[in-house]
Amino acid sequence: MATATKLKISSAAQAKRYFQDKMAFTTGPVELERWAKQGQPVNIVDVRAAEDYAEGRIPGAVNLPKDQWQDSKMLKARLRKDKINVVYCYSHVCHLAATAAVEFASKGYPVMELEGGWRWWKNDGFEIEK
Template sequence: MRTRSNVRDHEPARSATALRHFEARLSFEADCADVYADMLAGVQGFTLLDTRSPTHYAAGHIPGALNLPHRRLDRDSLDLLGVPEDDLLVTYCAGPHCNASTRGAVRAAALGRAVKEMPGGLVGWEAEGFPVATGDEPQSLASMVRLGR
């Protein structure tokens, strides 16, 4: 007699269905390590948005990220920040327990903007050992890495 399995309680999806699902997830998400590598390499064409409050941003944020609380994300605020119209927006917030990045991604998509969410947020970024900036300004990631922070 086979022991009941929580893992196999539901049959896994067929390979073709699983492929579509996981490929689609990559269209919606960018992980911390990929964002870090691209930022460090100076890859252009995306803007990292911290969708938390200015207070939380100042306490600690990803270097190079712009602060744009999800409730304020609109065309005017993106224009004021100088975000190019054709940039991919990558939203993040505190971490898995926070949905500000999802709310920001919804607002960006409603504006017709290309957007991905960074799962894990700041918690995931820090867990990877990547540097964190403080203050009101988006310090350069490359300069922080050069300084050994």
């Protein structure tokens, strides 16, 4: 006999808060591409390993791998306080970008996370820089 998964029902108010927060701190590839082309105040930050960044990245992205997050000079050189730092990692199942967002926000940098990361950007056919 098959068992059904019991769904947890949350309040509508709780769901509203969750999705408002999600929309405030995440963006998708289409929106990011539009912002970049329009010259909006975004700084694209690739938190993947340097070797992966070298193989291909979102145009204009700076590289800030995890082993450099505690280097205050590197943070000041790569992150911006006058722009939204949109961070991305490998894919939608990688938590490296979310970890970076927490780290950078705790140091006073405005951040958003790119949903889907590099994989969605590349697979959806957006421009790639090498």
